[in-house]
Amino acid sequence: MSSPLGANVFITGANRGIGLGLVKEMLAVGGLKNVFAGCRDVDSAAELQQLHDKNGPLRLIRIDVSDDRSIRTAFGQVQRQLLDKGGLNLLINNAGILYKEGVSLREPIRDTFLHHFDVNTVGPVMTTAAFLPLLKKAASAGEFARVVNIGSSLGCIGQAAVSPRLSPYQNVAYGMSKAALHHFSKMMALDESDIVTVAIHPGWVKTEMGGANATMSVSDSVAKIMARICALTKSDSGKLLYGEKELMP
Structure with a gap:
C-alpha cells in the first residue's frame, strides 16, 4: 500500500512534541519507505530510539538546523539512503525554539532575538x-514534492492587534521569527513552482513549548496537520494554513 505522502519524508525537531507526534502518525499510517526523523541529539531521544527498534522505515538523523555543517551532513546521510530509491517527497521544517526571557519589547536581549x-x-x-x-528529484519524476514549514498564528501581523499573548511583555521574538518564516514560504512557492510549499499553524498545542494552558493535544494537532498535508494542491502553495482555513500572514 502506497502512502498519500509519497515514499520518503524528513522531519526536523522529531524528538518531542509535534515532531514526535508526526513521526508516530506517519509510521501508523504506513506505506512510507523512509521516515527520516531529525533531531540535535539522537542518542538522548529515548522515544525515537524505541520507535526505531520497532519500525523498519524509521531512520534517525542527527541535525542541528542552526549549524550549516550539521545540515550538510544530514543531507549526505539522507542522500545515501535514497540512492536509486527516488527523491524526497516531503520536508517538514518543525524544529523551533521559544524562550521566555529577553523576548519582549520592553526588555529585549539581542542574542535571544537573533537566536529565535x-x-x-x-x-x-x-x-x-x-x-x-x-x-x-521527486518533483521531476511527477511525484508528491512538498515543503511544510510549521508556522504560527503568532506570526500573523493582523493577529497582533487582537491577541493578548502579543502584548509588549510577551514573546515578540518568536512572533517575528514566524512572520519571517511565513514570508520564506511564500518566496519559496514563487521560486520553486514545481514544489508545493506552505506554512501550517499547528494550533496552541500542549507541548513543552506550548505549555499546560494550551488548548489542543498533540494527537489532535498532528491529525489536522496530516489531513492538510495529504490534501495539498498547487493552489495552496505559498499560503499559511490552519486546518481547512487560510490565515492572513
Whole structure:
C-alpha cells in the first residue's frame, strides 16, 4: 500500500512534541519507505530510539538546523539512503525554539532575538536549500514534492492587534521569527513552482513549548496537520494554513 505522502519524508525537531507526534502518525499510517526523523541529539531521544527498534522505515538523523555543517551532513546521510530509491517527497521544517526571557519589547536581549531567527527562520531556509535537490528529484519524476514549514498564528501581523499573548511583555521574538518564516514560504512557492510549499499553524498545542494552558493535544494537532498535508494542491502553495482555513500572514 502506497502512502498519500509519497515514499520518503524528513522531519526536523522529531524528538518531542509535534515532531514526535508526526513521526508516530506517519509510521501508523504506513506505506512510507523512509521516515527520516531529525533531531540535535539522537542518542538522548529515548522515544525515537524505541520507535526505531520497532519500525523498519524509521531512520534517525542527527541535525542541528542552526549549524550549516550539521545540515550538510544530514543531507549526505539522507542522500545515501535514497540512492536509486527516488527523491524526497516531503520536508517538514518543525524544529523551533521559544524562550521566555529577553523576548519582549520592553526588555529585549539581542542574542535571544537573533537566536529565535537563527533557529525558527534561517534554519528552515538553510535546511530547505540543502534538501532541494532531493525534493526536485521527486518533483521531476511527477511525484508528491512538498515543503511544510510549521508556522504560527503568532506570526500573523493582523493577529497582533487582537491577541493578548502579543502584548509588549510577551514573546515578540518568536512572533517575528514566524512572520519571517511565513514570508520564506511564500518566496519559496514563487521560486520553486514545481514544489508545493506552505506554512501550517499547528494550533496552541500542549507541548513543552506550548505549555499546560494550551488548548489542543498533540494527537489532535498532528491529525489536522496530516489531513492538510495529504490534501495539498498547487493552489495552496505559498499560503499559511490552519486546518481547512487560510490565515492572513
